[in-house]
Amino acid sequence: MVSVVSRALLEVRDLTVQFGSGGRAVRVVDGVSFRVEAGEVVALVGESGSGKSVTALALARLLPEVSGRIGGGEILFEGADVCGFSPGALRRLRGGRIAYVFQEPMAALNPVFTIGFQIREVLRLHGGSGDREAELLRLLLAVGLSDAERVARSFPHELSGGMQQRAVIAMALAGRPRLLVADEPTTALDVTVQAQVLEVLLGVQRAEGMGMLFITHNLGLVARVAQRVLVMYAGQIVEAGPTGSVLRSPRHPYTKALLRAVPRLRGGGERLEGIPGVVPAASSYPMGCRFHPRCAFARERCAVDVPQWEELEGGGGVRCHYWRACSGSGGGVAR
Numbered sequence: 001m002v003s004v005v006s007r008a009l010l011e012v013r014d015l016t017v018q019f020g021s022g023g024r025a026v027r028v029v030d031g032v033s034f035r036v037e038a039g040e041v042v043a044l045v046g047e048s049g050s051g052k053s054v055t056a057l058a059l060a061r062l063l064p065e066v067s068g069r070i071g072g073g074e075i076l077f078e079g080a081d082v083c084g085f086s087p088g089a090l091r092r093l094r095g096g097r098i099a100y101v102f103q104e105p106m107a108a109l110n111p112v113f114t115i116g117f118q119i120r121e122v123l124r125l126h127g128g129s130g131d132r133e134a135e136l137l138r139l140l141l142a143v144g145l146s147d148a149e150r151v152a153r154s155f156p157h158e159l160s161g162g163m164q165q166r167a168v169i170a171m172a173l174a175g176r177p178r179l180l181v182a183d184e185p186t187t188a189l190d191v192t193v194q195a196q197v198l199e200v201l202l203g204v205q206r207a208e209g210m211g212m213l214f215i216t217h218n219l220g221l222v223a224r225v226a227q228r229v230l231v232m233y234a235g236q237i238v239e240a241g242p243t244g245s246v247l248r249s250p251r252h253p254y255t256k257a258l259l260r261a262v263p264r265l266r267g268g269g270e271r272l273e274g275i276p277g278v279v280p281a282a283s284s285y286p287m288g289c290r291f292h293p294r295c296a297f298a299r300e301r302c303a304v305d306v307p308q309w310e311e312l313e314g315g316g317g318v319r320c321h322y323w324r325a326c327s328g329s330g331g332g333v334a335r
Ligand code: SF4
Pocket: 252, 253, 254, 289, 290, 291, 292, 293, 295, 296, 297, 298, 299, 302, 307, 319, 320, 321, 322, 323
């Protein structure tokens, strides 16, 4: 194991993730850097295909072995570089110090075992030496499953989608993680239970003092959830900063366009604006700025010169040649 001093719970430095090999290798994640402190929620936002989930999987080296690999950079978790972990250290890390909650609870639960059995397994592998039955019931109650004994005896298909996702959160907590990676944790649920599950997730995060990386395509959720936000596009972080400042004064045209696509209940019937086009595949990222074919602020230089990351006062940064000129303008949506 390689030890490197880092004060953050998680510090990702210049991470590159490749898929494929040789001349066909493509960089799905390209030079991504960010930190998550203990007790902090950081949101990673972007459209589907921007590289958010691949970044999340790379943190515990969960990439598909045959095709994906970390091509460069460092992932420092509690000061140690995950890239140098032995197989045994990785087993202890996954489901233990770093836990995941994914979009689809039924994909995380084994349909042939009861909820209680599955949580006991995590307690056996990663929990302490205390009373496992008491801990199982405590976890189920902590995520709002008040009929804990019945839920523990139930098979996943006997629970509603919201209860399944609560059980998945309880299972994630069973290993006493210091970092929880929540990848679109409410997207697959009915609208009526999304808010409840989100409150459960944030409640346990605060109670346990965990760091959380909250992945979403919905910038509207971020204000409720995160202290800092990272905006990802085509494998790169294009803007980062404190949530309030990014949402109030977005610098990057892509962030502005995402904000204009968020529905609002109040606001006098403003038109919602989608972002034209789609996120390009990693095999065909455009030259220059990767957002330029979709950006209303693009100039000739944008199709040629790659914008570099620029640190901003007050924390965070932006990757755009013309962010100063774009600031204060309306949305960055090409027409
Ligand atoms: Fe738009 Fe140019 Fe900025 Fe890219 S660099 S976001 S194309 S203005």
